Amino acid sequence: MFLAVKLSDGCGKKKGFRLPGHITGSRAEKTMITISVCMIVKNEEKRLKRCLDSLQGLADEIVIADTGSTDATKEIAKKYTDQIYDFPWTDDFSEARNFVFSRATGEYIYSADADEVLSEENRERFRILKETLLPEVEIVQMKYANQLQFGTVYNFDEEYRPKLFKRQRNFVWECPIHETVRLMPVIYDSDIVITHMPEESHAKRDLENFHRHCMEGYRLPRRLHGLYARELLLAGDEEDFARAADIFIASAQDNDRDGEELAQACCVVAKAARLAGDVVSFFKYTSKVIAEEACSEICCEMGHFYEDREDLEEAAVWYYNAVYETQPILNLQAGGRESLEGLIRCYEKLSSPEQADVYRQELERRCDGEACRADGAQK
DSSP: OOOOEEEEOSSSOEEEEEOTTTTSOTTTTSOOOOEEEEEEESSOTTTHHHHHHHHTTTOSEEEEEESOOOSSHHHHHTTTOSOEEEOOOOSOHHHHHHHHHHTOOSSEEEEOOTTEEOOHHHHHHHHHHHHHOOTTOOEEEEEEEOTTSSOSSOSSSEEEEEEEEESSOOOOEEOSSSOEEOOSOOEEEEEEEEEEOOSSOOHHHHHHHHHHHHHTTOOOOHHHHHHHHHHHHHHOOHHHHHHHHHHHHHHHTOTTSOHHHHHHHHHHHHHHHHHHTOHHHHHHHHHHHHHHOOOHHHHHHHHHHHHHTTOHHHHHHHHHIIIIIOOOSSOGGGGTHHHHHHHHHHHHHTTOHHHHHHHHHHHHHHHTTSOOOOOOOOO
8 A cells, every 4th residue: 555645845846746665766775764652641551551552563662751640550651661751740741742752762753642542454554654654754644533532622523633753854955046945844644543542531631721821921822722712612611611711801802813813712701701691791702703704603602692591583593693604713513513403492492393303404414424523511
């Protein structure tokens, strides 16, 4: 099995499709790549063996940083590697991952978590990748599956994530005139699927970490701003929204935030205000979004607001707008399941079972063959 990689020289010229170890022969002339598996762990005795067993035969070395286990995690790890380091936890996942990456010696680093598993089929795909990977490739993305089981920041059950990284990057010049060093990495989207098998939701832990860092003065960069808002909408409860409200009010008033970040902040503050019964703040922040370009999340919130007050006809209008007239910016289900279920409830209460059935069929159609989220987040 050979998989195509599309490469460009960065100057507008397509270098075409090249097949690993086939057209160029580059891999046929040298040994397969070496891979360091790098992990940070804490109290993973229930999951670690399963993860490491699925990586046997693929890893040339395993490097583990333990951030304070009090169970048998380190004893289990010692059966697979002698490269186990105690790393005092600093409330910073990046710092821990940077530390464990710094101890790797392989050509490529595979970043693994203890609740991940490779099936036999995907172990074989990984083996073929290891034998045929082009040296130009600097990052390999793999599909992350089963994300919605305890999903907190995911809208899809399967999506690509960067998982395999070239440890040392060689910078190259490109373009025949006005030459420049290529800064963008060469990324390969593989067919390898990693199964995510958590045993519990990490939502509370993640939301507490977000809140703590913000309270310590950390200004969320654009990516984390969106992730915090999305995690709240997908998995937050009333307490989480109450704690986050002031953070996102400040964000909505931050002139250095762009329009998308402003809309994200308003979605969070509007829901926090609805849950708290603060009608003035609710309309203040929903209006900010509606005045620019309404999104499914705000329309869905309006639907909940009017449904809570038994104004079912008005609620149905807003739920309809959430599904059919706007697009979600954070939570896909605001424009899908959540609002369709709102429409079904409204028309059942309005004694219109035929109309309720229309939306029930639409919900079934959208969920047919798809992983359709049905989580327990606070509505």
